[in-house]
Amino acid sequence: MTRIAIVGGHGQVARHLIHDLRRSDHDPVALVRKEEYRDELESKGAEVRILDIEQQGAEDFARAFEGCEAVVFAAGGGPDGNIERKRTVDLEGSLKSIEGARQAGIRRFVQISAIGVDDPLPEDTSDVWRAYVEAKRDADAALRASDLDWTIIRPGRLTDDPATGLVSLGADLGGGDVPRADVAAVVAGVLDAPRTIGKQWVLVSGTTSVGEAIATAS
Template identity: 80%
Template sequence: MSRIAIVGGHGQVARHLIHDLRRSDHDVVALVRRESYRAELEQRGAQVRLLDIEEQGAADFAAAFAGCAVVVFAAGGGPDGNKERKRTVDLEGSLKSIEGARSAGIRRFVQVSAIGVDDPLPDDTGEVWRAYVEAKRDADAALRSSDLDWTIIRPGRLTDDPATGLVTLGSSVLRGDVTRADVAAVLAAVVDAPRTVGRQWDLVGGDTPVAEAVATAG
């Protein structure tokens, strides 16, 4: 099985993803900025490498990806009101991950985005939300225009409810909620599914088992 690097390896989705990937016998490298995360993530079965998304450059990303066959970009600037971090983490972190993957000779790249970020924003949109949407939109556009074997997953509103194993996945679906655990299950499934290369899918809770959804989504 392949070794998979997760950028933003201490995030809530990422921690679920580590479990799912290890259950499939993948090796997992969790990339995090704080040494204090090491013990928890190693207990979950991940190898931990330090990487400061905002302060380090693409060459550092490439070095952190050494020995990996897949990159999953699951980082985010957080829920606070810091609009600058939407650019430095959600956009620039993705751009450096893309370049780092290319430099490291890694073809497979899976990115976590957000549903509806290509839609026009109302004039009264708050500046932080606008910065977030624009960062995700531009990161997705950059990945689509790259020469990598990419997949983009765009979840709806994330919840901490238990996993259901049932989702709706497709190129355009109605907005809705989805558990973080179900997002991780979809990410783990698409990593090994060749048919998902070059696909950008919205993801919300639904009625279709994850494996079937990934196998049939259009």
């Protein structure tokens, strides 16, 4: 059994991930900025540690990761129009997580990104969406350039539909939707799959079981 740190541990994907990690004999450690989340997350089986992604530094991240064997970056600045939080959460939160993992001696790192963030943006793209895409793009580039054992999962449009257990996973897929529950299942699965190290994959709903998709994606 290994302990997995989840940055952004109260997010919608993260809450599904806690359940999946418990089922796969891992101990999830939910890193959250509000004490009020503790009871809910502990009831799901997570250890809860307080970490303010925006206000604390890499050294604090390293301390929050103590005793963990892997880090999942599942944080996001939210769907609102706050451009600044796209930088401070989606980008700087990832950068501090990467450095914190290195300081803590943790090699395994899985990042939840977004589909299409390397594609050129249309001229009429809103400032908020541009800030979000650029933050995710730069965070992925920083992780790829690190010496960590990384995997980047880039889901399509997220939905709250029930899990299907059927996905498409690969480096070059078209767009599509995917339930948050299926994203969590894939993240939980790649953590234990050495072949996924150094892979950046798009994830959308499909016809292949999660386990088979992880075993065969290229």
